[in-house]
Amino acid sequence: MLKIGLIGVGHLGKIHLKCIRLAREAYDLVGIYDSDKELAKRVADDYHTTAFPSLEALIAAVEVVDVVTPTSTHFAVVKAALEGDSHVFVEKPLTETLDEARELIDLSRRSGKLVQVGHVERFNPALLALGDVPVQPYFIEAHRLAMFNPRGTDVSVILDLMIHDLDIVLKLANDEVAEVRASGVAVLSNTPDIVNARLEFRNGAVANLTASRVSLKNMRKVRLFQRDAYISLDLLEKESQVVRLFNPGATDLPEQGQQFPLETPRGPRIIHVDQPASGPVNAIQMELESLAASIRDNRPAAVSIEDGYRALELAQRIAEAVAENQARMPDPLS
Template structure:
């Protein structure tokens, strides 16, 4: 088993702590550290683990460090862990700035240590259920809506919520970004609370994303349109649906799913609707375990530090586009 230490035991940190405990076949939890010593002591007592007096002490005792601290501290903590010869799991976003992310990429390469970024939606059952389904979207539409919560409003909704979908879109489109247009507005906080972005890729694919943290209901949906299929992902309900159109005499129509006849100008065709099974999973536990397997097998991390950089880079381009668009708007008359 790999010796793992947890840095940051706030709301999300406690969830990670429980998941590390569940991943007992691959991890041995050596202890925790938090800048709030009282909080760390309280959590250590509650979960019967050791609270270390400093991050350096914990890093020295571990092989893997799980970083669940505020984004503003990610660069410093991850750098310290890598310099301490540890592999790292760090919650999204990777860092506050691209310069910090670039430095960590170089450091991880020199140290020959893996860094996995916590883009947890990669492990959502709705996405995993697609399995061997060929995904080559021409158009992607994503809506991520959340009810207002003051926690997380220190950054814009792009880094708070949209970045989840940016990582998914970059993975699915599998192409370099050619153009970004975006608009947004701050409603209840000092940074944009709702943002819409249009992303064009070099391969011709287009993505339209909306993220809001001032909605009256929660929604996390991604829709993919491609030449041979319409794919719907409900990341909140953890369900997926694949709809295809086949010729009536086509071979290879999947047995699973439902078929509906359709008369078209091209003759009789069949609509095939499939809802791939998606069993319940603990996504955070799964992503933490995937890092352990990558370390053991000498393989790249499931969500690499480079993936984290690409998502952060696109988030920055969107934030810049929002800011530029706001500068062009006329100021309201007082």
């Protein structure tokens, strides 16, 4: 087992603490640290662990740190952990700035220590259920809508919510973004609360993403359209549906699922509809356990620090596009 310490015991930190306990075959929880010493003591008492007096003391006592602190602190905490010879799990987004992220990438490579970024949707059962289904989308549509919650409004909806789908889209499209167009509005906070972005990839694929934290209902859906296939992912309900077209008599037609004949301008085809199942998982526990496996097997992290950088870079490009678009809009109060 790897000795692990948790840094940050707020709302999400407590969830991580429970998941570390569940991952008992992978980790031995050594203790916790939080800049709020009274909170750290209360949580340590509740969870029967040790509250360390300083960040440095905790890092010195462990092999892995789990960083669940405000984004503004990620750079300093992760840097201290890497310099202290620890592997790192850090919640998304990786850092506040690209310069900070680049410095951490360099430090991670020089230290030989892994950094995994907490893009937890990579471990959503709806996405995991795709398994070996071939994915080469020409068009991607993503909607991530949430009811307003003051927690998280210290950053724009791009870093708060959309960044989840940016990571998924970058993974599925597997290409570089050539062009970004975006618009957004600050409705209830001082930063954009609803943003729409259109991404064009070098290979011609297009992604259209909308993120809102001022909606009347929650929604987390991703739809992929590709040649002879449509894939729908409901990340909230953790369900997926794959609709594919096959030629009659095709040898690769899956046995499971439903089949329907269809006449098309290109001749008769078979519609195959499948809802691949992936059993319920604890996504946070799973991502923490995946880091332990990567350390043990000496292989890259499932969501590498470079992945975290790419999502952050794209988020900043979208934020810049939103700002440019707002600058062109007339001020209704002038």
